[in-house]
Amino acid sequence: MSETFPVPEPSAVSAPFWAATEKHQLTMQRCESCDRLVWYPRSVCPRCGEFSLRWEQLSGQGVVYAVSVHHRPAHPAFADKVPYSVVLVDLDEGARIMSNVFGPPPTVGDSVSVEWIPLDDGRNLPTFEVR
Numbered sequence: 019m020s021e022t023f024p025v026p027e028p029s030a031v032s033a034p035f036w037a038a039t040e041k042h043q044l045t046m047q048r049c050e051s052c053d054r055l056v057w058y059p060r061s062v063c064p065r066c067g068e069f070s071l072r073w074e075q076l077s078g079q080g081v082v083y084a085v086s087v088h089h090r091p092a093h094p095a096f097a098d099k100v101p102y103s104v105v106l107v108d109l110d111e112g113a114r115i116m117s118n119v120f121g122p123p124p125t126v127g128d129s130v131s132v133e134w135i136p137l138d139d140g141r142n143l144p145t146f147e148v149r
């Protein structure tokens with residue numbers, strides 16, 4: 019039996035994000051006051067301090083901003099995945115998130131699309147692959 023991926027328990031704030039992953043939808047909060055995307059999930063906009071954050075579905079498309087290739091697994095669940103990459107992705111909508119690319123390491127500037135790793139509880143873990 020394989021190890022399950024280490025993922026956070028949904029909090030009250032992040033629950034909508036995880037619920038959307040069950041439908042393979044990448045979502046993020048947007049502040050209705052200053053119009054900025056907010057990542058990671060929170061209660062208050064870190065830019066303007068307003069509480070008016072609403073959830074928005076994203077395209078799941080982006081460009082690799084930075085890559086760190088890992089040859090030793092950071093967790094037993096990644097043992098059969100090495101080498102894998104921890105990446106910063108600039109999403110087409112303008113936000114930057116940290117994620118993983120499994121398989122051949124991408125290079126900075128590669129176009130990537132979100133991919134989903136199923137978790138045992140129906141949620142899915144977002145990763146990216148070069149398109």
Ligand SMILES: [Zn+2]
Pocket residue numbers: 049050051052053054063064065066067068
């Ligand atoms: Zn704001």
